[in-house]
Amino acid sequence: MSEFPAESIRVPSTQEAEAQANRERRERRAVLEAILYVTEDPLTIEQLALGLEWPKAEVEELLAALEAEHQRPERGVEVRAVAGGYRIATKPEHHEAVRLFVKFLKPPLKLSLPALETLAVIAYKQPITLPEIQEIRGVHAAGVIRTLLDRKLITTAGRKAVVGRPILYKTTREFLLQFGLNELNELPTLKEFEELSRAALGEAEAAAAPAAGPERMAQD
Numbered sequence: 001m002s003e004f005p006a007e008s009i010r011v012p013s014t015q016e017a018e019a020q021a022n023r024e025r026r027e028r029r030a031v032l033e034a035i036l037y038v039t040e041d042p043l044t045i046e047q048l049a050l051g052l053e054w055p056k057a058e059v060e061e062l063l064a065a066l067e068a069e070h071q072r073p074e075r076g077v078e079v080r081a082v083a084g085g086y087r088i089a090t091k092p093e094h095h096e097a098v099r100l101f102v103k104f105l106k107p108p109l110k111l112s113l114p115a116l117e118t119l120a121v122i123a124y125k126q127p128i129t130l131p132e133i134q135e136i137r138g139v140h141a142a143g144v145i146r147t148l149l150d151r152k153l154i155t156t157a158g159r160k161a162v163v164g165r166p167i168l169y170k171t172t173r174e175f176l177l178q179f180g181l182n183e184l185n186e187l188p189t190l191k192e193f194e195e196l197s198r199a200a201l202g203e204a205e206a207a208a209a210p211a212a213g214p215e216r217m218a219q220d
Helices: 014-038 045-052 056-070 092-105 113-125 130-137 142-150 173-178 190-201 203-208 212-219
Strands: 077-082 085-090 154-159 167-171
Touching (some): 014 045, 014 056, 045 085, 113 130, 113 167, 130 167, 142 154
Antiparallel strands (some): 077 085, 154 167
């Protein structure tokens, strides 16, 4: 026989059960939003369901709710379907404002014109060796290469399978960040790169300096 009287055992009402279910649903939606926020690559429904150990149907429902919630005009980011998965990204209408603000925060890229020209050669011709860089630019570039390596704008990419096996160089993720690029196919035109050179050095100095790199590359 139970030690507690029957009237002391309280069964939650239907309203309370629904309130509890709604709280749990909000918590899970928040967890899902946090995961999408911290991951760089799009996540598929299958990945989310497997990693969180939630039913796929529930993940789909929560994603739909997040998408709808972030479509409100007062939200600056959205849950976007990309390449078969989902990720959180800024809304297109805010891209320009975000770009300008990030550019304001980021210290200017202070490089000499020879360094910028060498960086341009590497960016457009990578992977490329030091002798190939010097052949294009017509000047020695070993010191400039060391500067670009120190600034983490370039890195080594193995060795070329030729006599002497010279080191190959390529640009880095830091290079993409500094120039505001998502990937290498967004590289600026040679004219735009020349404008970047002027911005880094100042109009007078850039105009007086020999601009051998980009023009030489345009002729290749």
